[in-house]
Amino acid sequence: MFDEENKLPESVVILFRNAPYGTVFNAEGFRVCTGLTALDVETQAVFLDDAVYTLLKGQMPEEIHMGDLSKGIAPMIEFEVSVYVIKESLDERGINEDELIENDEIQFISKGELSKLIAEADATFSI
């Protein structure tokens, strides 16, 4: 339900679908998540399609003058953003869960479970 007084949704799902580098979409998505959660919106960040590469360990983006986006996940979780990774997207790319950064708070879900998240959220958008 929308918060009548502040006109804010209570819960939002943000879908990350792009590869981590080459565009600024994922980096800006991180900012959107922390901004929403700072406004007490229950924020759920979902990584699917090529965005699952964002969580890979051992990234070396220095050559392209970018920061390591995988290091942005833990602070997001500390800001109480719920982080989900879609299992099918990992399988399609041959990525094992142990190749991703380690954080007990990261939840691995199926696309079916994502449908439920979207159905229960007040708003969903892709970044």
Place this chain on the structure above:
Amino acid sequence: MGTLSILLTTGPYTSQNTDTVIEIARAAVRKGHEVIGIYLFMDGVLNANKDIDSLSEEERNIARLLEELATMNIPIFICPVCAHFRGIKDEKILIEGGSFDGLGGLSELVLDSDRFLVFSGY
């Protein structure tokens, strides 16, 4: 050694295109090639706004990086019509070393270079 020119149609910071153009131009000069021009077209003109402010010393400033290319004798041309549509109507807004040049200028770059590279789309 050869001559190279580059067309860039995307704006700063959203995609990596501008960064790639800058790196390729530097690398070409390092290898002894001549970059005879970078043509900024469509949203690419927004890269040439001298007031670009990256807010932090740690974050790259695309306007300053393009100005560095200009000091390496790489001309930076800006489509005046695209710029006008985007509110950049005065050359005073442009980076040092940048200048308006119409599509005739782009045609000359294509004709005069051994290789013409296009960076377009995300």
